[in-house]
Amino acid sequence: MKAWGLVPARGGSKSIPLKNLLPLAGRPLLDYVVRAARASGALSRLVCSTDHERIAARARELEIEADMRPAALATDEARVDDVARDWLERTRGRGEELPHVVVLLQPTSPFLQPQQVRELLALLGERPHARSVHNVCPVPHNLHCWNQRVLAADGAVQFPFEAERERARNKQQKPKHYAFGNLIAVRTEALLAGEGFYAKPSYARPIPQAYAFDLDQPSDIGIAEAMIAAGLVGLDHMA
16 A cells, blocks of 8 residues: 655744744754654655745755645645645646555644554555544543533623533543544545545544644744653654
8 A cells, every 4th residue: 555645834824934944842843744754664755745945945855855836725725635636636647656545744743653654554454445544632621522611792601512511520421532633644536536634434543642742833832842851752763
């Protein structure tokens, strides 16, 4: 099962300018997923999709391909599903043979582990009927949707799942819920058919919550560096 990795790394970012090149513990953010993907040994091709020459230059320094995406797919509204499909269609248009699977490698998931790439592809291989697979992490009890609130215009609190919350006040009584982890793999034919990265049926594999860390805001930099310094995540592939 031939698999390629796609690293979406747009230059524009409202939260942090050129976020994908942000220094994290002395290395550009982009380096983390690229090094993890390469160390997995499971991907025969790695391509960075970007609209910014500085990001493209860093991708080449990491010895992976840089694909300059069309301007129409470099906006805040552009969907990564469309970016991937456009890349695949242009690649096929050049007469190149496409892979069976595309793995989405997001630079904002710096704690991706090489074995997580291998394990997710193995899960897809074990389920021939699956169109996509992704990993997930447990949602903490205090963030469970049955505990969430919405505020009315006057500040009054409402529970969207009030009946469910009344039936299950402690965490043992609530069903386990999961959030996105750090990795998605989808069959190429599903992407080309417009089904997106979460093409159904989709299956998931749980991972520890620490490895699902998502770097999105400036304050996340200090948190991520503290996690690295405390040894809460393993990063042997970055040595």
